[in-house]
Structure formats: structure tokens, C-alpha cells
Amino acid sequence: MSDLGSEELEEEGENDIGEYDGERNEAGERHGHGKARLPNGDTYEGNYEHGKRHGQGIYKFKSGARYIGEYVKNKKHGHGTFIYPDGSRYEGEWADDLRHGYGVYYYVNNDTYTGEWLAHQRHGQGTYFYAETGSKYVGTWVNGQQEGAAELIHLNHRYQGKFLNKNPVGPGKYVFDIGCEQHGEYRLTDVERGEEEEEEETTMMTLVPKWKATKITELALWTPTLPEEHPPAEAPGPEEVLGAEGDGELMEEVQALADISEGETDSLRPGEDDGDSTREDSREYGRDDYRYDTTDQGLL
Numbered sequence: 001m002s003d004l005g006s007e008e009l010e011e012e013g014e015n016d017i018g019e020y021d022g023e024r025n026e027a028g029e030r031h032g033h034g035k036a037r038l039p040n041g042d043t044y045e046g047n048y049e050h051g052k053r054h055g056q057g058i059y060k061f062k063s064g065a066r067y068i069g070e071y072v073k074n075k076k077h078g079h080g081t082f083i084y085p086d087g088s089r090y091e092g093e094w095a096d097d098l099r100h101g102y103g104v105y106y107y108v109n110n111d112t113y114t115g116e117w118l119a120h121q122r123h124g125q126g127t128y129f130y131a132e133t134g135s136k137y138v139g140t141w142v143n144g145q146q147e148g149a150a151e152l153i154h155l156n157h158r159y160q161g162k163f164l165n166k167n168p169v170g171p172g173k174y175v176f177d178i179g180c181e182q183h184g185e186y187r188l189t190d191v192e193r194g195e196e197e198e199e200e201e202t203t204m205m206t207l208v209p210k211w212k213a214t215k216i217t218e219l220a221l222w223t224p225t226l227p228e229e230h231p232p233a234e235a236p237g238p239e240e241v242l243g244a245e246g247d248g249e250l251m252e253e254v255q256a257l258a259d260i261s262e263g264e265t266d267s268l269r270p271g272e273d274d275g276d277s278t279r280e281d282s283r284e285y286g287r288d289d290y291r292y293d294t295t296d297q298g299l300l
Contacts, residue, residue: 022048046071069094092117115141139163161186167209184213 022034030036030048037043046057053059053071060066069080076082076094083089092103099105099117106112115126121144122128128137128146139150146166152159161172167186174182186209 025050049073118143137163168211169209181217182213183215183217184211186211 018039019037020030020034022030022036023032025031029051031050032048033046034048035043035045041062042060044053044057044059046053046059047055049055052074054073055071056069057071058066058068064085065083067076067080067082069076069082070078072078075097077096078094079092080094081089081091086108088106088108090099090103090105092099093101095101098120100119101117102115103117104112104114110131112129112131113122113126114129115122116124118124122141123143124141125139126141130136133154135152135154137146137150137152139146140148140163142148146163148162150161150163152168157174157176159168159172159174161168162170169186169188171183171185173184176182188207189210190207
């Protein structure tokens with residue numbers, strides 16, 4: 001397999017097997033440790049078994065990318081690290097040349113994903129860390145997208161609920177570090193279109209989730225246990241009146257926090273900047289583009 005296109009591979013010729021320096025078995029096959037320089041400029045150094053890359057090895061692409069890890073019959077299989085030309089890298093498990101199992105992907109914008117993979121995509125339980133904001137998504141992934149029960153953790157509050165296509169949906173709640181919770185739900189609403197968009201003959205209706213708060217939980221205040229007393233029935237004293245006023249002020253503060261939170265939901269919605277642009281760039285160096293030189297497979 002190679003990172004070159006099929007047209008360029010054809011120009012190299014099928015009979016050009018490149019250079020090899022290493023051990024062979026009695027049948028003359030590459031077997032044991034060896035070094036190979038392939039016709040397209042790629043190089044491989046590591047173990048061979050019956051003419052195929054098998055075991056530990058280092059494959060360097062002429063583009064600057066490289067794979068360091070385990071092979072099984074010419075395919076990345078087991079544990080390995082793939083470093084892409086843009087500086088991003090994946091460290092973890094592979095199966096049949098695909099990211100599969102548990103692994104960590106370090107994106108070029110310093111975001112990271114740590115968790116499960118299936119057939120080259122984030123799938124299962126995983127944590128995505130947003131380097132720019134310090135927030136992180138902890139929960140379920142399906143075919144590369146945030147989907148299912150999860151928690152979006154910010155610096156001083158967090159959102160708990162369900163996600164679909166990296167957006168929150170349905171009932172959920174915001175939990176604030178000061179000790180209160182705002183309950184509500186995300187409902188799909190139409191996006192307002194500008195004048196230029198309205199003039200177009202064909203318009204696409206885009207739905208985005210909008211937070212609708214329903215209630216705020218009261219703060220659970222700690223009060224010491226006092227011995228039971230039976231004072232005479234009298235009018236409340238100054239201290240009792242002051243305590244009642246203090247509780248009222250506290251509830252007003254919580255309500256004000258809820259109003260602020262509801263106004264900031266647009267900026268708190270997850271999935272708007274999770275390094276998608278970086279991942280799109282990284283996909284350019286994925287399985288389809290990084291194919292090894294076919295002339296190094298099953299050669300004598």
C-alpha cells in the first residue's frame with residue numbers, strides 16, 4: 001500500500017521490487033529483520049515473515065508521515081503510532097489497517113480524543129478535550145459523532161443529557177459549581193436566514209437546538225441541629241425577620257443566575273468547534289491515501 005495515487009504507482013512498474021537488505025529464509029523470502037527502500041520513496045525497517053511485514057516495524061512515507069508499531073501480514077494490526085504530516089498523531093490499537101480498539105488521537109490544534117474506535121472512527125465511550133476552551137465531552141460516540149448519554153464539562157459548570165450528531169437534544173440539566181441546577185430541554189428551532197439567503201431560489205431549512213429552561217433547584221443550605229425548645233407564642237423577633245430576608249435574597253441570586261445561563265446557551269452548546277477542521281485535514285492522510293507500496297507485499 002502507498003500514499004501515492006494509482007496512476008503514479010503504475011508508472012513505477014510491477015517488476016521493480018526496490019532494494020532490500022536483511023534476512024531471508026531457505027526459500028529466499030524476506031524473513032526476519034530487514035530494511036527495504038521502495039520504488040515510490042517509502043522505506044520500511046523491521047520484521048518480515050514469509051515475505052510480508054510481520055511483527056514490529058517502522059514504515060516511513062516520503063511525505064513525512066510514519067507508522068511505528070505492529071504488523072500482521074503486511075497490515076497495521078496490534079498497537080502502533082501513526083504520525084501524520086500535519087503533526088497530528090494517533091497512538092493506540094489497530095486492526096486490519098484501521099484504528100480499532102482503544103486509542104488516543106492528538107489533533108494539530110491541541111485537541112485530544114481518548115477512547116474507543118471502530119473501523120477508523122470514534123465509536124463507543126470516549127472523551128474529547130477542547131484545548132481552546134478547556135471544556136471536554138465525556139460520553140458516547142457513534143460512527144465518529146457525539147451521540148447518546150454524555151456530559152459536557154466546562155470550567156465552572158457542566159451539562160448532562162443526551163446528544164445527537166454532536167448537538168444536545170431533549171431533556172437535560174446544567175449543574176453549576178455554586179450548588180444549583182437548571183433543568184430544561186433542548187428543542188429544535190429554525191435558523192434565521194439573512195436577506196441574501198432569502199433571495200435564493202432554493203433554501204435549506206436548518207434546525208438548531210435551543211435551550212428552554214423549566215426550573216432551578218433550590219440551594220441545600222446546611223443548618224446545625226439545635227435542642228428542641230418551646231418558646232412562648234410571640235411575634236417574630238428581629239433576627240428571625242433578618243433570616244427570612246436573607247433566604248429571599250439567596251433565591252433572587254439563583255434566579256438571576258438562571259436568567260444569565262439561559263441567555264448564554266448558544267455559546268454553551270457543544271459540538272460547534274471540536275476540531276472538525278483538523279479532523280477533516282487528518283482524514284486526507286487516512287486509509288485511502290496512505291497505502292503501502294504494493295511492490296513490498298509478498299515479494300521474494
